[in-house]
Amino acid sequence: MRLTSLLILALRSLSRNKLRSFLTMLGIIIGVGAVIAMLSVGQGAKDMVKTSIAGLGTNVINVFAGGGGPGSVRTEAGTSSKLTEEDVEAIGREAEAIRYITPTARSSAQIKYAGQNWRTSVYGAYPDYLLIRNWGLTAGAPYSTSDERGAAKVALIGQTVAKNLFGEGVDPIGQTIRIKNLPFKVVGVLESKGQGSFGNDQDDIVIAPFSTVQKKLIGATFAQTLIASAVSEESIPDASAQIDDILRRRFRLGPGDIPEYMIRTQTEIAQAAGSVSQTMTVLLSSIAGISLLVGGIGIMNIMLVSVTERTREIGIRLAVGAKGRDILLQFLVEAVVISFCGGLIGIAIGAGASTFLGSVQGWAVRVSPASIIVAFAFSAATGIFFGWYPARKAARLNPIDALRYE
Amino acid sequence: MAAPAIVSVRALAKTYQMGDVTVQALRKVDLDIAPGEFVAISGASGSGKSTFMNILGCLDAPTSGSYLLDGTEVESLSRDELSLVRNRKLGFVFQSFNLLSRTTALENVELPLLYRKDADPGKNRAKAMDALTAVGLGERVHHHPNQLSGGQQQRVAIARSMVNDPVLILADEPTGNLDTRSSIEIIGLFQGLNEKGITVVLVTHEPDIASYAGRLIVFRDGNVIRDERNAAPLRASEELAKLKPAGKLG
Ligand SMILES: Nc1ncnc2c1ncn2[C@@H]1O[C@H](COP(=O)(O)OP(=O)(O)OP(=O)(O)O)[C@@H](O)[C@H]1O
Ligand SMILES: [Mg+2]
Numbered sequence: 001m002r003l004t005s006l007l008i009l010a011l012r013s014l015s016r017n018k019l020r021s022f023l024t025m026l027g028i029i030i031g032v033g034a035v036i037a038m039l040s041v042g043q044g045a046k047d048m049v050k051t052s053i054a055g056l057g058t059n060v061i062n063v064f065a066g067g068g069g070p071g072s073v074r075t076e077a078g079t080s081s082k083l084t085e086e087d088v089e090a091i092g093r094e095a096e097a098i099r100y101i102t103p104t105a106r107s108s109a110q111i112k113y114a115g116q117n118w119r120t121s122v123y124g125a126y127p128d129y130l131l132i133r134n135w136g137l138t139a140g141a142p143y144s145t146s147d148e149r150g151a152a153k154v155a156l157i158g159q160t161v162a163k164n165l166f167g168e169g170v171d172p173i174g175q176t177i178r179i180k181n182l183p184f185k186v187v188g189v190l191e192s193k194g195q196g197s198f199g200n201d202q203d204d205i206v207i208a209p210f211s212t213v214q215k216k217l218i219g220a221t222f223a224q225t226l227i228a229s230a231v232s233e234e235s236i237p238d239a240s241a242q243i244d245d246i247l248r249r250r251f252r253l254g255p256g257d258i259p260e261y262m263i264r265t266q267t268e269i270a271q272a273a274g275s276v277s278q279t280m281t282v283l284l285s286s287i288a289g290i291s292l293l294v295g296g297i298g299i300m301n302i303m304l305v306s307v308t309e310r311t312r313e314i315g316i317r318l319a320v321g322a323k324g325r326d327i328l329l330q331f332l333v334e335a336v337v338i339s340f341c342g343g344l345i346g347i348a349i350g351a352g353a354s355t356f357l358g359s360v361q362g363w364a365v366r367v368s369p370a371s372i373i374v375a376f377a378f379s380a381a382t383g384i385f386f387g388w389y390p391a392r393k394a395a396r397l398n399p400i401d402a403l404r405y406e
Numbered sequence: 407m408a409a410p411a412i413v414s415v416r417a418l419a420k421t422y423q424m425g426d427v428t429v430q431a432l433r434k435v436d437l438d439i440a441p442g443e444f445v446a447i448s449g450a451s452g453s454g455k456s457t458f459m460n461i462l463g464c465l466d467a468p469t470s471g472s473y474l475l476d477g478t479e480v481e482s483l484s485r486d487e488l489s490l491v492r493n494r495k496l497g498f499v500f501q502s503f504n505l506l507s508r509t510t511a512l513e514n515v516e517l518p519l520l521y522r523k524d525a526d527p528g529k530n531r532a533k534a535m536d537a538l539t540a541v542g543l544g545e546r547v548h549h550h551p552n553q554l555s556g557g558q559q560q561r562v563a564i565a566r567s568m569v570n571d572p573v574l575i576l577a578d579e580p581t582g583n584l585d586t587r588s589s590i591e592i593i594g595l596f597q598g599l600n601e602k603g604i605t606v607v608l609v610t611h612e613p614d615i616a617s618y619a620g621r622l623i624v625f626r627d628g629n630v631i632r633d634e635r636n637a638a639p640l641r642a643s644e645e646l647a648k649l650k651p652a653g654k655l656g
Contacts, residue, residue: 001520005527016508316504319465320518320566321493323486399492400466403504 010334027295028342036350038284039371057133063226097239102126103223124213140188151211158203296386303390315402328395335387343379413439418471431457446616449625497567499577512547537565557588577608594642
């Protein structure tokens with residue numbers, strides 16, 4: 001029999017039992033939908049991690065104060081493992097693999113300008129911070145080392161802050177904003193960096209000299225995080241080891257002691273961000289696998305019922321000269337049409353769902369043609385795999401037994 | 407025998423094993439049927455007629471014995487070759503019509519043509535139309551079986567059996583479900599096909615129907631007990647004319 005005749009035959013026989021055909025498709029629809037969502041989210045996450053790694057800066061190493069976790073060693077009374085500007089100085093002096101280093105302090109603060117209010121994060125850091133993070137300005141100039149030394153009340157503002165405080169038509173440069181009611185002069189506006197690794201808005205930020213933030217806004221003497229950059233990508237491991245050496249010496253830690261600080265390189269941070277989407281991908285692919293399996297079993301079940309119901313039809317076809325292969329193909333095509341239609345609907349739903357998920361989660365989700373091909377291949381394969389047994393059963397019937405079947 | 411037989415069976419036997427019980431449906435049947443014969447088979451219920459017909463129609467295999475169909479040894483054929491034989495050489499008409507219920511008369515008649523390698527949709531349609539016209543159903547081609555009377559359904563089945571130009575048409579009680587008039591009409595169709603040179607073998611319980619055949623074979627307990635020629639078979643067209651006109655044909 002020709003393929004077109006087989007297709008018409010399959011479509012007619014399926015349209016006779018519309019509800020049943022649809023219910024049979026459901027498993028495949030869910031499975032393929034999940035495959036599409038999985039691939040799209042995975043792709044989107046991959047893209048996002050790539051851009052956010054670049055956004056972190058070049059060859060960045062972070063040193064987080066405290067949080068060595070359980071088992072970390074409390075050093076003897078009087079000594080503290082908190083990070084100070086002296087530590088920064090020591091690292092800057094001694095670690096050859098380090099190009100720039102700055103302490104940072106972060107405070108959440110209310111900012112005011114001419115009746116406008118905005119809550120944002122204020123970062124205190126040395127002017128080198130911008131070099132470490134490859135962060136340029138769209139207007140104004142960075143503050144200077146003397147601003148840093150003199151704890152000057154100057155600030156760089158991110159795009160989101162600029163938009164919300166000043167709106168259109170006002171040049172923020174030279175304006176005075178109030179951070180925790182202290183007047184700060186805006187000296188520059190930062191370039192947009194977009195979304196960060198964890199979906200945060202990197203432009204919702206104010207950067208001011210470290211000394212200013214520490215003394216005037218926080219009132220602490222410690223740095224929360226040190227951010228450094230290595231001289232090259234290859235020297236990142238060296239740089240991280242040198243920082244560890246210097247800090248261990250300064251905190252008088254033995255070789256076996258677990259420090260309270262934590263050193264993370266750019267690659268490690270990117271991996272942490274990637275692992276979130278990794279979990280999501282694993283979850284979705286198991287849903288996809290299970291529903292394709294369940295969907296396939298559903299197809300097999302219905303096809304077995306269909307073969308039994310249509311035993312007499314099979315007998316008639318065999319009696320007028322159908323070969324086993326004709327019967328096999330007839331039922332196989334039917335199974336594949338079910339799974340294919342299911343696949344089609346599943347792709348539509350999967351694409352819709354992942355776009356929705358993307359907009360809710362703020363992920364750049366991409367439905368790629370490759371994922372559609374994969375989904376189609378999966379659904380067709382499911383149809384063939386699970387349709388094979390019932391179809392073969394039909395093809396092996398004896399003409400006379402099939403004709404006599406009541 | 408002058409012409410080589412179209413059907414030649416030797417020591418044909420069929421036994422059914424039902425648990426402990428062995429049913430001998432056919433015991434050592436020897437029979438030759440020449441091309442162009444019109445054969446009627448009758449016999450008591452359970453005498454093995456249908457079993458015999460199914461074997462002749464290559465729908466069932468004998469337990470032992472040999473069957474030569476149009477020069478081909480049927481026992482040696484594979485499943486697919488048997489399908490090919492059924493498709494090209496044989497036409498089968500059943501008591502219960504055996505039409506596909508959800509397809510039109512035309513599609514039912516086209517069915518054997520679909521399973522030919524040289525299938526061509528346009529030609530298939532034309533051939534099926536011709537066959538339906540020949541059985542007097544040219545007007546009903548798009549009806550479904552459940553929209554047709556028993557006699558009409560059997561005509562569709564006959565059209566289907568003849569559409570592939572078979573050499574042998576086998577009919578197992580084709581008039582079993584029909585009234586006298588429709589029965590004679592159906593027999594008339596078979597006589598027409600027979601006149602074109604197609605060999606016809608039909609099973610019937612009714613002696614009236616058997617008298618339309620040129621040869622009568624009687625089965626009993628799986629054996630042929632009688633095999634006689636009828637020099638002057640009835641002609642369906644003449645008998646129909648004698649019947650009171652009963653409205654329009656069909
Ligand atoms: N599939 C089967 N399994 C077991 N026994 C069978 C089977 N088919 C037929 N038989 C037996 O074989 C014998 C012959 O049956 P068959 O159908 O050939 O008779 P028949 O002459 O066609 O009868 P009828 O005139 O009632 O149609 C019967 O005894 C029947 O019970
Ligand atoms: Mg019978």
